[in-house]
Amino acid sequence: MKLVSKLILLISIFCVHASIVAQTYTISGYVEDGETGEKLLGATIYDSKSGKGTTANSYGFYSITLAQDTVNLRISFVGFVSYKQTFYLDKNTTINASLNSSLNLQEVEVLASESERIEERSEMSTIDLSLDKVKSLPVLLGEQDIMKTIQLLPGVQSGSEGSSGLYVRGGGPAQNLILLDGVPVYNASHLFGFFSVFNADAINSVKLTKGGFPAHYGGRLSSVIDIRMKEGNMKEVHGEGSIGLISSKLMIEGPIKKDKTSFIISGRRTYIDILSRPFIKQQTENGSYGGYFFYDFNAKINHKFSDKSRLYLSAYNGKDRFYAVDKYSHANSGTTYDSESESGINWGNTIAAIRWNYLISPKLFSNTTITYSKYQFKVGFAETDVQTDNTGTYTGGYSFEYLSGIQDFSGKVDFDYTPHPDHYVKFGMGYTNHLFTPGVNQLTQDVGAISVIDTTFGSDRITAGEFWGYVEDDIKIGNRIKINSGIHFSGFNVNGKTYTSIQPRFSGRYMINENLSAKASYSHMAQYLHLLTNAGIGLPTDLWVPPTDNIKPQFSNQVALGVAHTHGKLFEISVEGYYKTMTNLIEYKDGASFFETGTDWESKIEVGNGVSYGVELLLEKKHGKTTGWIGYTLSWTNRQFENLNFGEVYPYRYDRRHDIGIAITHDINDHVDIGVVWVYGTGNAVTLGTEKYQSYDAVFNGSYGYFHSIESIESRNNYRMPSYHRLDMGINFHKKKKWGERTWSFGIYNMYNRQNPFYLFFNSDNQGNIRLTQISLFPIIPSFSYSFKF
Amino acid sequence: MKNIIGLVLNILLITGLLSCEKYIDFDEDATTSKIVLNSMISTDTTFQVHLSRSLSVIDAGDLTPISNAIVAVYNDAGSLIETLVEDTLGYYKGNQLPEEDVNYTIIAEALGYTDVSATCAIPMLTTISAWDTATINTFSNSTQNETELQVSLEFTDANQTNNFYMITVLAVDTAWGGSYSFPVYIRTMDQKFGSDYADKSSDKLLFNDLLFDGETATFTLTLSDVSYISYLVLNLYSCSEEHYLYNKSYQTATETTGDPFAQPVQVYSNIKNGHGIFGGAQLASKIIYM
Numbered sequence A: 001m002k003l004v005s006k007l008i009l010l011i012s013i014f015c016v017h018a019s020i021v022a023q024t025y026t027i028s029g030y031v032e033d034g035e036t037g038e039k040l041l042g043a044t045i046y047d048s049k050s051g052k053g054t055t056a057n058s059y060g061f062y063s064i065t066l067a068q069d070t071v072n073l074r075i076s077f078v079g080f081v082s083y084k085q086t087f088y089l090d091k092n093t094t095i096n097a098s099l100n101s102s103l104n105l106q107e108v109e110v111l112a113s114e115s116e117r118i119e120e121r122s123e124m125s126t127i128d129l130s131l132d133k134v135k136s137l138p139v140l141l142g143e144q145d146i147m148k149t150i151q152l153l154p155g156v157q158s159g160s161e162g163s164s165g166l167y168v169r170g171g172g173p174a175q176n177l178i179l180l181d182g183v184p185v186y187n188a189s190h191l192f193g194f195f196s197v198f199n200a201d202a203i204n205s206v207k208l209t210k211g212g213f214p215a216h217y218g219g220r221l222s223s224v225i226d227i228r229m230k231e232g233n234m235k236e237v238h239g240e241g242s243i244g245l246i247s248s249k250l251m252i253e254g255p256i257k258k259d260k261t262s263f264i265i266s267g268r269r270t271y272i273d274i275l276s277r278p279f280i281k282q283q284t285e286n287g288s289y290g291g292y293f294f295y296d297f298n299a300k301i302n303h304k305f306s307d308k309s310r311l312y313l314s315a316y317n318g319k320d321r322f323y324a325v326d327k328y329s330h331a332n333s334g335t336t337y338d339s340e341s342e343s344g345i346n347w348g349n350t351i352a353a354i355r356w357n358y359l360i361s362p363k364l365f366s367n368t369t370i371t372y373s374k375y376q377f378k379v380g381f382a383e384t385d386v387q388t389d390n391t392g393t394y395t396g397g398y399s400f401e402y403l404s405g406i407q408d409f410s411g412k413v414d415f416d417y418t419p420h421p422d423h424y425v426k427f428g429m430g431y432t433n434h435l436f437t438p439g440v441n442q443l444t445q446d447v448g449a450i451s452v453i454d455t456t457f458g459s460d461r462i463t464a465g466e467f468w469g470y471v472e473d474d475i476k477i478g479n480r481i482k483i484n485s486g487i488h489f490s491g492f493n494v495n496g497k498t499y500t501s502i503q504p505r506f507s508g509r510y511m512i513n514e515n516l517s518a519k520a521s522y523s524h525m526a527q528y529l530h531l532l533t534n535a536g537i538g539l540p541t542d543l544w545v546p547p548t549d550n551i552k553p554q555f556s557n558q559v560a561l562g563v564a565h566t567h568g569k570l571f572e573i574s575v576e577g578y579y580k581t582m583t584n585l586i587e588y589k590d591g592a593s594f595f596e597t598g599t600d601w602e603s604k605i606e607v608g609n610g611v612s613y614g615v616e617l618l619l620e621k622k623h624g625k626t627t628g629w630i631g632y633t634l635s636w637t638n639r640q641f642e643n644l645n646f647g648e649v650y651p652y653r654y655d656r657r658h659d660i661g662i663a664i665t666h667d668i669n670d671h672v673d674i675g676v677v678w679v680y681g682t683g684n685a686v687t688l689g690t691e692k693y694q695s696y697d698a699v700f701n702g703s704y705g706y707f708h709s710i711e712s713i714e715s716r717n718n719y720r721m722p723s724y725h726r727l728d729m730g731i732n733f734h735k736k737k738k739w740g741e742r743t744w745s746f747g748i749y750n751m752y753n754r755q756n757p758f759y760l761f762f763n764s765d766n767q768g769n770i771r772l773t774q775i776s777l778f779p780i781i782p783s784f785s786y787s788f789k790f
Numbered sequence B: 001m002k003n004i005i006g007l008v009l010n011i012l013l014i015t016g017l018l019s020c021e022k023y024i025d026f027d028e029d030a031t032t033s034k035i036v037l038n039s040m041i042s043t044d045t046t047f048q049v050h051l052s053r054s055l056s057v058i059d060a061g062d063l064t065p066i067s068n069a070i071v072a073v074y075n076d077a078g079s080l081i082e083t084l085v086e087d088t089l090g091y092y093k094g095n096q097l098p099e100e101d102v103n104y105t106i107i108a109e110a111l112g113y114t115d116v117s118a119t120c121a122i123p124m125l126t127t128i129s130a131w132d133t134a135t136i137n138t139f140s141n142s143t144q145n146e147t148e149l150q151v152s153l154e155f156t157d158a159n160q161t162n163n164f165y166m167i168t169v170l171a172v173d174t175a176w177g178g179s180y181s182f183p184v185y186i187r188t189m190d191q192k193f194g195s196d197y198a199d200k201s202s203d204k205l206l207f208n209d210l211l212f213d214g215e216t217a218t219f220t221l222t223l224s225d226v227s228y229i230s231y232l233v234l235n236l237y238s239c240s241e242e243h244y245l246y247n248k249s250y251q252t253a254t255e256t257t258g259d260p261f262a263q264p265v266q267v268y269s270n271i272k273n274g275h276g277i278f279g280g281a282q283l284a285s286k287i288i289y290m
Helices: A002-022 A131-136 A146-150 A272-283 A696-700 B002-017 B241-256
Strands: A024-033 A044-047 A052-055 A061-067 A069-076 A083-089 A097-099 A126-129 A156-158 A166-168 A176-180 A203-209 A223-229 A238-243 A247-257 A261-270 A289-304 A309-332 A335-361 A364-389 A392-420 A423-447 A450-458 A462-477 A481-494 A497-513 A516-527 A530-532 A543-545 A554-567 A571-588 A605-621 A626-641 A658-667 A672-681 A691-694 A709-712 A724-736 A741-749 A759-764 A770-776 A781-789 B020-024 B035-041 B048-053 B070-074 B080-086 B091-093 B103-109 B116-121 B130-140 B145-156 B164-173 B180-183 B204-208 B216-223 B231-239 B275-289
Touching (some): A069 A097, A131 A658, A247 A289, A392 A543
Parallel strands (some): A176 A223
Antiparallel strands (some): A044 A069, A238 A781, A289 A309, A423 A462, A516 A554, A571 A605, A691 A709, A741 A781, B048 B091
């Protein structure tokens, strides 16, 4: 009997204990902007009673599981009034929080909550870019540019003057995964890189990750730029637009059905060609003309089926085009000859995505995405000739086109699972079908109606498949330790061969005290796609190519250590050191030329390795009338290729020892704000022959003339260009109108007219002396634009 | 293609017109004049070296020979073989015939210059074990008939060493009583040459033994413009690595000179503290009568 009693008591204790442990409930929902309905990505959800918290995901959804108890819930996002609610949690609860903007509040009231502060986050080497900052900083020709703003951050370098290419911790522009609503963008540049393809008015958030990559990212070595478009205002129709020196843009968003379906469309186009065409036609005898333009078009529809189910459709199309039309006519002995030729270079991206969010349970969120992405570059020339005499009319013509590009069809599914406040699990998988066109030439010739030549030659089109899966967990251990660890597995199948890679990822932070943390991370990354870049010219002639038997996938290993600190509640300071190795990088061989037709791309390149290491310092102030950052990077980046530079290590072209970026905005009052940008960078390393001498053939075989002497190049990238620095300033005048708000923006790019180096070469001066000559692109350039919101 | 390149150049020109140009200081101290030593040795020719000076690329002066220098040749034991004597301006000659497979070091000293040195050895001779010809194309242009000749040659690569080769063909015309010779341009699709010659013709083919190491291999060449020739001289050079690297890089540099889209080319040099080349080679030839 005593034994039975003891057993019953034991079982009862177990049941009570089990019931206590099992009594947890989940609070979930979406966080959105109360005025527009836009989701607030990364919003903080925190229970001060238990000390547990989480953040909203990329779709504004959050889920937090807490014990049955009183909950002091606070949902906050920078710049918004926090949502607070105290209640007793005794069932799964849905709370969709609509936060209101806090523009009128004092500075201290909008400070980041505990879990938003830089030292709290487990992630490192990650920066969330403020779109307000993008719009208020002065820029080239008044064109707001997300990529140009990212270039001001430590660890990120621009390439040549005016280029929007990103060189992150020693990696090249091909090693950046640029995502627009989860879809890779293969060429994010207009006009040789002077502007990016992203219209800031249509963008909701931008996140840059340089290291410590979480497992859900993969496919590139050096960075992830995750750009999310706005969803469209669910409440009212609004719009923004601007008219600038070289382009104009317009964005309109609004509900199709209030609180159910919204849309956003935006477009941008330059108009230099339209304005100049009458003048060019006037100057030419036969009405020949030419020009350049680019355009971008974004569109998105967002539909809410229910609290559990949402659908997003988004699309982007953009193009750059240079064109020239030349006409020629003449008559001779009763015969007239008319000739018209058209030549052009154009390139652009087309992207489309369908995303479906479904809440499987309060703890399990799913996102299914199907995407299409295409990048194409085309150079073409066509001529049509017509000859007319008394016997009749004869026509003929020919055309030539060079095509290169890449096209993807992709599907993926991602899950967010929050079983416990101390765990945030993500897992998912996906597949992409790639079609590569790494340089195809098409030649046609017609005589009358007869096709004399119709041929295609060059590199073959290649089909490949890429697959991946991942699992990661963001784990809080006690009060001091938070880690994000995971595995990313991926593979690539092309030409009957499959490459695979298992990539461990880790990042963690240790709270030294409430304002200071130490962080560490390790990432192993794989990249199957290569980009052939001709560094000698600034044209979009880059080729995306797959791995082959000879050209293996690229890999990197990166470790980073750092500290993060919030000082006086206003300043965030982070110091990070990193060391990164890269293998199977590709470069063009000595003498290889982009325009070599009939030569397979694989025979033009060499494979080698790279190392990059350095220290980055970021001091940032995000709140108050004066905001901005100062970033400094000290770094070294080298390359080593067995068959280049005779196997010796040489500096990477963008090995910049010192890089400084200062970006500050100040609100003078409610109507006027100013922005200042100052950048400094050690000069790029370029290849320059510095000596000349007689060749063996010249002295022993009697060679003469052009090949008499050899220009000696001591090493690849042997010569340092002069340093680059530039000051930009801008001022914005805002005025509220009955219909909305208008802003006049005035800016000066390169205020002290620094002639920054773009290209170096040797040239003869007027006295016949050979001088080292520097080409600079942009002198002091004033700009103005008129923008409006309604 | 020219139109495309023209369009691209026009775009670059437009960009250039919008740009600013200025002269900047060039660090001439980094390019003080150095000794340029050029020499190729073979077992059938005495030591012969040419010395000249290098200049900064911005120096408009002449690349003049260097006289009154001391040019000495040492073997791999460090013993002095001979001191070369200046024959004509800048040319220094000896009396000794170099031997195969011996590492020779040349040291040149001249007043006002840093001493230079270089080392190389003459590789073993590889002979042509067989050859054959076939006429593959005869066609007419506006003035005369043209013939293309296909030549195959066979040789055996020595095992266990990295070997380097060069093939040239010389056309000799004795029709007018004298002897006039010129290099013949060679085309080949033979993969053993690698991919460097797949789409062009060259007056010399330079290759290593990576694809036929230790094997007996047959190579196929196509020669153009060989009509009205008395005979051809088929040359197979067994080259030292220095000889190969220099000629290969020099060939690439000369082919791409003036192409704004080509990657810059570093011409190989094994001259320590200077420029030029010291290499070795042996020649095996066959005469093909037409």
